[in-house]
Amino acid sequence: KAGVTQTPRYLIKTRGQQVTLSCSPISGHRSVSWYQQTPGQGLQFLFEYFSETQRNKGNFPGRFSGRQFSNSRSEMNVSTLELGDSALYLCASSLENRGSNEKLFFGSGTQLSVL
């Protein structure tokens, strides 16, 4: 079974631009979560989608948005990029993500650098 696939692997953008990251979950998984990983803050939760609906949202500004398609693939978008948005963005999928009995499967991430 293929794992969680994130594209692209690396991105370089300049301040003010916008960016779209893609995540394909494991086949059959309906929940997709996004995390931002930085050396100083560790992993911070962005949002979670389940069956095309945002089910949870972290404490990030409205410049960060996402969506999920009917095939469970998900995209996240960051508009008006700032230097502080430079990070590794991780996507994780699970069957339904209903608590401790489910394991999250992570992709390798998209490394975003904002210049």
Added chain:
Amino acid sequence: GDSVTQMEGPVTLSEEAFLTINCTYTATGYPSLFWYVQYPGEGLQLLLKATKADDKGSNKGFEATYRKETTSFHLEKGSVQVSDSAVYFCALSRNSGNTPLVFGKGTRLSVIA
């Protein structure tokens, strides 16, 4: 709100040394606790978990015991290998609803031969 605090790294050990990475948590109720590992260039993988007090999670020689009285979930391994070099994340999950995992900031471990 819920939070996880891990010892800061990096931690550098010689092969076959004993490893402890401290993790404490703050949460209401009775969360489940996890250790995830991130090898270079990869995403996170679940290493072990414990869902109630006094449970011990174990995998690949790593162990951690859920201590409610000290709100801790320290990761231990008796004899580390070079291949254990990675970043280790402690995390918690509320057992109710669809709340997201809360992660610590991670501890980088380097094992030298």
